[in-house]
Amino acid sequence: DGGITQSPKYLFRKEGQNVTLSCEQNLNHDAMYWYRQDPGQGLRLIYYSQIVNDFQKGDIAEGYSVSREKKESFPLTVTSAQKNPTAFYLCASSASSPRGTAKNIQYFGAGTRLSVL
Amino acid sequence: KQEVTQIPAALSVPEGENLVLNCSFTDSAIYNLQWFRQDPGKGLTSLLLIQSSQREQTSGRLNASLDKSSGRSTLYIAASQPGDSATYLCAGLNQAGTALIFGKGTTLSVSS
Numbered sequence: 001d002g003g004i005t006q007s008p009k010y011l012f013r014k015e016g017q018n019v020t021l022s023c024e025q026n027l028n029h030d031a032m033y034w035y036r037q038d039p040g041q042g043l044r045l046i047y048y049s050q051i052v053n054d055f056q057k058g059d060i061a062e063g064y065s066v067s068r069e070k071k072e073s074f075p076l077t078v079t080s081a082q083k084n085p086t087a088f089y090l091c092a093s094s095a096s097s098p099r100g101t102a103k104n105i106q107y108f109g110a111g112t113r114l115s116v117l
Numbered sequence: 118k119q120e121v122t123q124i125p126a127a128l129s130v131p132e133g134e135n136l137v138l139n140c141s142f143t144d145s146a147i148y149n150l151q152w153f154r155q156d157p158g159k160g161l162t163s164l165l166l167i168q169s170s171q172r173e174q175t176s177g178r179l180n181a182s183l184d185k186s187s188g189r190s191t192l193y194i195a196a197s198q199p200g201d202s203a204t205y206l207c208a209g210l211n212q213a214g215t216a217l218i219f220g221k222g223t224t225l226s227v228s229s
Contacts, residue, residue: 006160031215033216035219040221041221042121042206042208042219042220042221042222043161043206043208043217043219044219045216045217048215048216050215056215058216088158090160090161092161104148104149104166104210104214105151105163105166106151106163106217107163108153108161108162108163109160110159110160111158111159111160113158
């Protein structure tokens with residue numbers, strides 16, 4: 001089946017530890033995104049990548065890092081510098097295209113819920 | 118900076134009612150708009166996308182409209198069902214055309 005796979009579904013982080021969230025897509029999409037969702041809040045953009053080996057900071061990139069070595073994969077590392085990491089993390093992808101076309105539809109994974117021990 | 122407001126924050130209706138969810142943007146320069154559904158603890162499911170050249174889109178019992186001049190969108194749900202209970206999020210493409218700006222959502226509860 002085509003889609004976006006996030007793993008793990010639940011993740012626990014100890015203080016001072018870095019953890020990595022996985023996001024894999026088989027939709028052949030160029031663009032991938034990481035969002036953070038806090039209770040009662042909308043999604044906020046952490047990082048995005050429009051092409052392999054390139055990525056850009058979103059609105060709340062501090063304390064996070066990403067890589068885009070393969071088109072299918074966009075892992076997110078939550079570093080020890082992120083002091084409030086507890087949240088629901090969502091990965092998305094879309095076919096890169098000019099604005100205003102149907103290819104900008106974003107498709108989302110099922111999410112990873114990160115908690116601090 | 119683009120901000121998105123969704124009204125109401127929560128809505129409870131009996132089964133069978135028609136209802137409208139509202140979404141507004143501080144910057145009316147919207148390139149396209151997407152409505153999503155989110156079930157508790159789950160990811161987002163795309164419902165409708167309205168491209169910049171369109172005014173509305175329909176899918177089954179759902180109809181979404183976009184008024185770019187006022188920076189407002191509405192999601193109309195006809196003949197609501199308990200299975201429609203979820204949080205509905207609207208999101209507009211940012212000015213750079215790179216990512217979506219989300220509202221906080223409307224949590225809908227439909228009782229049987």
